Amino acid sequence: MKFNLLRKLALGTLALAGLFAAALPAQSADQKKYTIYLSNSVIGNDWLQQMLRSAEVSVKKGPLAGRVDLHIETVENTVQAQINSLNNIIAAKPDAIIVHAGSVSALDPTLERACAAGIVVVSFSQVVTAPCPWKVNTDWTSTNHDIPVWLAEVLGGKGKIIVDRGLPGSPISEASNKEIEAVLAKYPGIEVVGWYTSNYELGAEQAGVAALLAANPQIDGILTAGYGTGAIQALKDAGRPMVPIVMFAYNGSATACAQEPGLKCMIYTHPPYLSADAIKLAVDVLDGHPPANNLTENNYPRLTTDVVKGDFSKGAEFIKLEIGKNVFPDLPPGLVLPASPAWLDITPQEAAGTN
Amino acid sequence: MNLLEARDITKRFGGIVALDGMHFAAKAGEVHAILGENGAGKSTFIQILSGALVADRGKIMLRGKTVTAHGPGAARRAGIAPVFQELSLISDLTVGENIWFGDEALTPLRMISRRALNARTAALFAELGLDGIAPDRLVRSLSIGQQQLVEIAKGLACDPDILILDEATSALVPHEVDWLLDIARRRADAGKLVLYISHRMGEVRRVADRITVLRNGETVGTAETSAIGDDEIVAMMLGRRLNRLFPERHATATDRTALKASGLSVGHQLKGMDFTLREGEVLGVAGLQGHGQRELFMALAGAVRFGGSLEVWGRPVSIRSPRHALSQGIGVALLPEDRRHQGLLLAKPVRENVVLAALSRLTRFGLIDRQAEADVVSESVSRLQIKVGSPEQLAGTLSGGNQQKVVLAKLLATDARILLFFDPTRGVDVGTKAEIFAMMRDLAASGYAILFYSTDIAELVNVADRVMVLSYGRISATLPADQLSEDRILRATMIGQVAA
Amino acid sequence: MIPWLTNGLRSPSPILLAYLGALLIFVAVSLYSPGFAHPAHVSTLIVIAAFTGIVAIGQTMVIVGGGIDLSVPWLLNSAAVATTALTRSSDAALIWVVPMILVSSAGIGAINGLAIALLRVPPIVMTLSMNVMLMGLLFIVTRGFPPPPTPLALQWIANGRIATIGLPVMLFVWLALAAIALVVERRTAFGRYLYAVGSNRTVARLSGVPVAGTTIAAYAISGFTAGLAGVLLTGYAKQSYLGMGDPYLFTSIAAVAIGGASILGGSGSYLGTIAGALILTLLTGLLPIFRLDAGALKVIYGAVILFAVAIASPQLRRFFRRE
């Protein structure tokens, strides 16, 4: 409710601002068209695709319509290729570069060089360690904090759970693993009886959960870092009752959550429209309205079947799963929710590329 | 005192006994031939001498002292230099790098000096009287004959006390053979020892002072060459008397033309040949190494592209591939030069090798007819008298002669009626040689047409009905049966050379 | 009776050892954690192994023929995305979609084979490039949109159990494909040709073996099985997603290797590959059971491959026979 209110408010403000802007065409400096490159490190998953589509949509409608000449440069999964690509982008002298980095540190020197060349650099999602770029990201600290808290509270502070350790070698996974461990230490009744590595991949999730179910006669809850549908299928295959599951905000996962009888779940997100946010940020900086802080972290609302009380992070918001409203069984399962930021209206169809 | 002595040498490979307590002695200053059928143990003995293998039992003595060190390096230090039949050259290095491998002159930075290397090689070639091979050429770009010459030069380069020549003439042409025999003789006269291994009796007789015969891994005996007759030697090798090496030759050719070539050409190697091969005929091909015979055979077998026109059994055809050559309408099958690398799947059973070229004939509804396959294999084994434990024995474990019979069986299992024999007796023992010749004549008599190339002119003279002599990619002479002699053939190769 | 079986028994082959290894791991883990041997879990393991096993059919053929197929991941992924995108969750559409996808997959494999056989491009380079190109093309064609859920019929094949006996449907799919693979490998002229080409191309060519055709067919089969695995995997995952094929590159090769085939070609059998697929699947199950982290699992993974390959080594076997 609160979210919707906020959103309406935000939209209203934006609309007003838009009117205001439209009413003052004389502000030609603001209407300058910027050349912005999006440097993407890898193409191989659904999240990244939606991220790229969100970026494309964001410069076609809403406040940025007509303001940005967007070029997307995707490389194939190697740091070296992304550095090369960035070097080429820098040589093309754009106004801004927004970066989805394949490595948190390997691009630093290159991005510093871009900054030095007077280019506005925005790093989003997997943010780089270099100080100069602007950064936009999900507030992972609070997300990682709230995930175990929700599960522990739903289980009444008591039970055996299993945990997905994500993708080996990935800093995001590593941070998440540490935080979850720290939080669970505060719930002595919750015992982690096993963990598995999903690589954020559905098949590995199903196999890992299946193996743990086989090894443990009692499992009361599951923390996945991925789809969750693999865990559900593993429970079914093993003939076990549904247990509370935390999973990532894929439309397919949310749909399964909403439709599976007796299943309690919480869905956290890391929205692909961070790319749009990054473009917006870049335009703001170029327009001369930089944000106060170098790092923007957003604590996104989480979807759940059961809103519970607990020691959640500050500003944490839980929204009840509702089919048709925030879950869309008719849309592809690979769509990540939510599809649109408050300042822009990316329809789920646009995000899914099915329009 | 003996320069080299071997006592009680025994060597097993798995269950097979290659050498069984053999002994051997040779003096400085002689050319000593070692004879024996394939599988008699000659190669094993030579490999032990040159350090490539270690004997299970027994000892080698040099100048009365037992050799204890093993490995090719130790043998080399002891003054033993082998020239292998299966060449030991590195095809990706140059001639010079090969000859001086491991003994190169180094610059102060420990780099190999190319210039010094090539100069030394050129000097060595000049000293040996070899010409026509540039020191900086890559070995892989040389013909087999040239490679063999380089291998020989390499053996001579370190001026060894004991030079081992293992079938060193198999790819050489007559005047090169003369050159090598001369070198062997001169070394012996200079007080060195030359061990000479060959299947060619003529050469052995010309060059060897003494002969040692091996059979089944044991030493049969040693004799002065002059004191022993050919028949006796063969009897020692076989353990029985061989009736005759070459079969009776009856003219079996009919009037039917099996193969007619006009203007057959391949690149710069074969420059337009016209000839006919008739049903029931064995047509011999003679020529110095690299004068187009390989291209001729490969072209007819469909393995290289060629120009000109071809008629098979009266029908004009263009052979596109070996598969096409073997197909029903054409039926041309090649027994290739190098059976280990071109003829056999060494790691596969005899059964699979025999039927490989005939599979399309043995398949029903896409599946191989097991019974038909077994029939073909057992028929071939008995017809060619292939000595195998079972059809499942791996081809690589057979002796050279039996391997060649398996290749032959593979050809005969197809529908091909035109057979191309490219040097079929290379590295094959006397007994099997005789069998192969007899087989060729039998096949001709039963209506096959055979094209037959051999490096050993005596074989052509005694087996073929006619012989065409190739020189610089052209036919320089075609000799009918009544004019066949080694002399004439040799002269024809020479004349061709002069004319070009 | 059956010659290959008796041959196999006469010399204790790497294949036999691979099966023994699989059994050993299974028994050991089951003793430690009894739930591991629970029929429901065994069924799950079989289903997981089946996907590796199916991809590895083609990989086995290609490796026996002396090549290697690195284009598996994105071929599989393309087939998976195409399945869900084209059927739009409709069972009826499977009738034309699946054959079409399988034919195209085989076609793409054949393109690999063509370049390798006729243009002499090294297999590693050709199939690696093909993998990359397929990745790019997939995004160009689909614009990367996530497709709808998989048709229910496919979900049943991949996840279903035959009610009366409780065995997974995928087991029968895998067994049927394995039987076909083994017959092709042992009883057809193509199988013979494949071993001949892998052993020695020159001998094969001079013996009238259609070398190019055989090579092309082997890669086409690999394309086919990768495509089929992609189709079935959408049923298992109930959707397609990008990156689906990534795990199958090295597992398919490792399965072949553990199964005792020579990477140089000319030897090996799908019978061994099956054992390889089983071992790899069992190993993946070790991590949760023994609470290993990913690093330790990788170490074990590597050690097992090394061990399996070493056991097949003639050198080692000779050493033991001497004792």
Added chain:
Amino acid sequence: MKRSLSSLLGRTDGWGMPLVVLFIIAGLIELMRPGSFGLEQLALICASAMILVFVATGETIVVMRGGIDLSVGGTLSLASVISATRADLPGLDLLPWLALILGVGFLIGVANALIISLLKLQPFLVTLATWSIVEGIALIVQPSEGGTVPPVWFAWGYSRPFGIPISVLLLMLLMLWWAWFRRTRMANSIRAAGSNERSAYLNRVSLMGTNIAAYGISGVMAALAGFFYATQTGAGSPVVGAQYVLPAIAAVVIGGTSLAGGRGGLTGTITGAFILNLTGTVVFLLKLTSYWQIVAQGAILVLVVITGSIVEARSERSGADR
């Protein structure tokens, strides 16, 4: 004229053709974006290519030896991780630690060589297995990308001794090393063993010795690449090495080194690595949408190899009398 050109291109260890391709690519880039190869730009190109060049260098030697080394993926990662986890130790000198890191790489290479030689196993499978093992160890040492590299080292990665960027300098050193190494007895022995093990043995080449040298060099080079990665990025990654394995093999093959062993050399490989590096720039300048860039890179790779093999086949036909 045409024939002699093609035979020249085919004969020079196979690097003639790739070099021509590289010049064409560079020419195209210069045409589309003049000034692409100034000193600063060259330094950037070299810096981004160096890691691949190092890995591919070791790979070249191993391929010449008739093997293949997949374990470089693990070694690179492990080296980068070791470089990035030891910043807390006081008084760290660059050289002893570099020596230690390279030593680890060398030991991994020696382990590969010993397993391959003693058990007579196929290099592809052995190194596939050791790759997994070494990467596993890297993950145990440091579970994710990160860590800190001592500032001294970090500075080293961007230093300019004698005014030359360190990457350019290293590249020059590498080429000098190759100019020396290719003429040594060891290089000939490696070539010999890669060409034909049996012949090499008969020529007194130590098969195990050449394996140790080849895989040892490969391990050292991969470790150097990992160290360089760490000094350039200021962090280590336990999984980054996997990105370089297949491109390194591709660079070797594009450079004209035959995977069958015995032939080839580093000149071609370095050329190949730069071709791989610059194709991205070509497609960038062609303004293709980014997915086409990926397709184009794959296609260019295949085309280069096809032209290379055609030229080689031609030169072989015209050069040899067979």
